[in-house]
Amino acid sequence: MPVSAPVRTRNRTASDCLQVARNCTASFRYGTAWNRAVRHRGTAVALLCAALLVAGCSQNDDASSIVRTTTNIAGAGVVGLDRDTSQACPLPSAPDPSNGKTRTVTHAAGTSEVPADPQRVVVLSTSALDATCAVGLWERVVGAVPIDGPRPQPMYLGYGVLKIPAVGSAAQPDLGQIAALHPDLIIGDTSAGASGFTALQAIAPTVLADSASGWQTEFTTLAAGLGRRGAAVTALENYRAEARETGNVLAASQSQASAVRFTADQMQVQGSNSFAGQVLADVGVQRPTAQRGTSFDVTDKDLIKVEGDIIYVIFAGESGERYGRTVLRGDAWKDLGAATDKRVFAVDDTVWHGDGLTAARALLADLRGSLNGFVTD
Structure with a gap:
């Protein structure tokens, strides 16, 4: 790993x-x-x-x-x-404290009620895949948009991520492929939301970060969607x-x-x-x-x-x-x-x-x- x-x-x-x-x-x-x-x-x-x-x-x-x-x-x-x-990626971090099975996350596309500890995650940007790695949850990623080049994912993230199924492209995620994976969370950035936040939200709770907000702010938003805001603060x-x-x-x-x-x-x-x-x-x-x-x-x-x-x-x-x-x-x-x-x-x-x-x-x-x-x- x-x-x-x-x-x-x-x-x-x-x-x-x-x-x-x-x-x-x-x-x-x-x-x-x-x-x-x-x-x-x-x-x-x-x-x-x-x-x-x-x-x-x-x-x-x-x-x-x-x-x-x-x-x-x-x-x-x-x-x-x-x-x-x-x-490249640490061991899984602990989820943030929660009073129930879900938590409310405010993000660039609105507000979403997400699982307190998601188990099946689809990522729609490299920044989102990077975030799952940084908080130790990359093995919960069941689908990801690929990048251009000889490898579907960046080499710096290791070889394990190469086995993650592709879900369309960064410019146009495939909603059918995403739905077939039965995710309980979708994360990405606003540029990856070409299919529309509403359409993604209809498949699973979705959190989209603002790619123009600076990488540290974007990471914090994505980690919050993963229920790891505390882990993100420590990692930063x-x-x-x-x-x-x-x-x-x-x-x-x-x-x-x-x-x-x-x-x-x-x-x-x-x-x-x-x-x-x-x-x-x-x-x-x-x-x-x-x-x-x-x-x-x-x-x-x-x-x-x-x-x-x-x-x-x-x-x-x-x-x-x-x-x-x-x-x-x-x-x-x-x-x-x-x-x-x-x-x-x-x-x-x-x-x-x-x-x-x-x-x-x-x-x-x-x-x-x-x-x-x-x-x-």
């Missing part, structure tokens, strides 16, 4: 090292677009996994040692290939403490990090209103002067706006990666200081452009493995 702690790079046990090897193999077997380029190089896979074991299992790993990535995209070192998803407190500790250990305030996302034909700086921007702020990472506002698009002609001490690049699917590669291989990009210093890192779109507590904690792990690092391969 998926709980929540990345494989640490310091003082690993033998079992930890074995898990790294397994994760490395899994990354190449089930990996995203950025590692497909090396998928058919069998000997390279073996050498890369061996390098992970040697670099990651030393007895006295120095926290300030340079990061060694396993592969790269157009010069950008890939982060997160050895992510340990075996502990733990996350904030972890973010502060991460910032202190990394001396995060000494770095100006740029975050740029590529779609099929656009390049967008992830500003203060983005998920990545909010988590970076929680850690205390500084942003370049040009990036201290909300998100904005940039072009090849104004690439100076993406400059930073370190640049994180995010590719939205295969089309985003194709466009991103053309930019990263251009002379204007190569002239950036971060590119010259080999401090450009490619990160997982489902994590850095995510929307939930589990994704936020995965992003913290990515920062711990890269903020003070350099690309060496």
